Amino acid sequence: MSEIRSELQYTKDHEYVRASDEDGVFYVGITDYAQGELGDVVYVELPEVGRTLDAHEVFGTIEAVKAVSELYSPLAGEVVEINGRLDGEPALVNSDPYGDGWMIKLRVTGDRSALLDSSAYASLIGE
Known part of the structure; x- marks a missing residue:
């Protein structure tokens, strides 16, 4: 069973959004369910920091033993930080997807109303 945290918001593409200490800035990563489906993340x-993204725009890729998948921005905004630790430690996505395995910090400029709460995400993945 996947870990689904009530304080997070989710997308149908299996990304999560978590508030940071800075107003309007959110951590983005993939869910525990997604990392489990991918298997061992290797890359x-x-x-780039400063890139502006639209909601649902591809912002990167994740490579695992099983597959390569695109990463989608859950919201419109500007990338203000990337998790540089993932260069040398991509397995953080597997071991701590909601903590040290975050991918980008996004200064959100768009509406967050399309995001799913924890119960809606649980229903989406059948849990």
């Missing part, structure tokens, strides 16, 4: 390609 993560992330965007």
Whole structure:
């Protein structure tokens, strides 16, 4: 069974959004369910800091033993930080997807109303 945290918001593409200490800035990563489906993560390609993203725009790729998948921005905004630790430690996505395995910090400029709460995400993945 996948870990689904009530304080997070989710997308149908299996990304999560978590508030940071900075107003309007959110951590983005993939869910515990997604990392479990992918298997052992061996490489993560992330965007440049300063890049502006639209909601649902591809911002990078994640490579696992089983597959390579695109990463989608859950919201419109500007990338203000990337998780540089993932260069040398991509397995953080597997071991701590909601903590040290985050991917980007996004200064959100768009509406967050399309995001799913934890119960809606649980229903989406059948849990």
